Amino acid sequence: IAFSNLSKELVGKKVVVTAGGTQERIDPVRFIGNDSSGKMGYAVARAFLARGAEVTLISGPTKLTPPNNVKFISIESAAELQDQVIKNFATSDILVMAAAVADFKPVKQSKQKIKKDPTNDRWTLELTKNPDILQAVAKIKRLNQVTVGFAAETTDLINHATKKLCEKSLDLVVANDVSQPGVGFNVDTNQVTFISSDKTVESTELLTKSEIAELLVDKVIKKTAKSNS
Ligand code: CTP
Ligand code: CA
Numbered sequence: 001i002a003f004s005n006l007s008k009e010l011v012g013k014k015v016v017v018t019a020g021g022t023q024e025r026i027d028p029v030r031f032i033g034n035d036s037s038g039k040m041g042y043a044v045a046r047a048f049l050a051r052g053a054e055v056t057l058i059s060g061p062t063k064l065t066p067p068n069n070v071k072f073i074s075i076e077s078a079a080e081l082q083d084q085v086i087k088n089f090a091t092s093d094i095l096v097m098a099a100a101v102a103d104f105k106p107v108k109q110s111k112q113k114i115k116k117d118p119t120n121d122r123w124t125l126e127l128t129k130n131p132d133i134l135q136a137v138a139k140i141k142r143l144n145q146v147t148v149g150f151a152a153e154t155t156d157l158i159n160h161a162t163k164k165l166c167e168k169s170l171d172l173v174v175a176n177d178v179s180q181p182g183v184g185f186n187v188d189t190n191q192v193t194f195i196s197s198d199k200t201v202e203s204t205e206l207l208t209k210s211e212i213a214e215l216l217v218d219k220v221i222k223k224t225a226k227s228n229s
Contacts, residue, residue, distance in 0.1 A: 008052030009221050014092040015053045017045045018099035020060030022078045027110040034100045035185035038062030040209050041098030047213035058084045078130040096148040138169035146223045148172045154179040171197045
């Protein structure tokens, strides 16, 4: 894998990047969250900006400062994320879903803080599946729009990620084995395998998330060039 010389190939292109983890409310003081720091998605947003693209960054709560020059949209739940993705995707050329979307949310969100039951040492929280945002996007995707997903896996990386590529009609999936040290959630580095809809599979070394983001953007640029020709 080689890094290309940075140039402004994406001037006039609109990109939506999602980042961070969603939070699913249980009650006013509690939520279900995940370990996503937002670092990978923010790096992707910066890499697109560097190529001249117009970037909308839709983000769950993070400790990061959004880059200057993005249109920043803050969300909490998967449902809010889905609304914003669908709204912004319609007028965009590229979507990169780096957000860690909660697969489930509580069936009920209590308006009041839930109290402990003194007579019961157990409490069961009932969850219901969240919509799959990329599958919803696949239904409205136009031929010249490029969609990229991530796949966080701990086993059978290529098979699981390839399945996601197909089921979500993606042009590219960025697969990472998050059981490896220095890979995936919260750290500043990542090691990924790019699996493309043209069936090419390419693994990187352990790189910084900025470097991974640059490689991702290079791959997307090649795909936009193809879909415009
Ligand atoms: N994703 C999504 N909507 C969801 C869940 C995930 O759009 N409800 C997106 C993520 O942003 C990511 C890709 O789908 O780009 C893969 O997410 P991942 O959690 O790895 O896969 P899932 O499809 O949720 O499958 P599983 O967690 O069971 O492996
Ligand atoms: Ca998931």
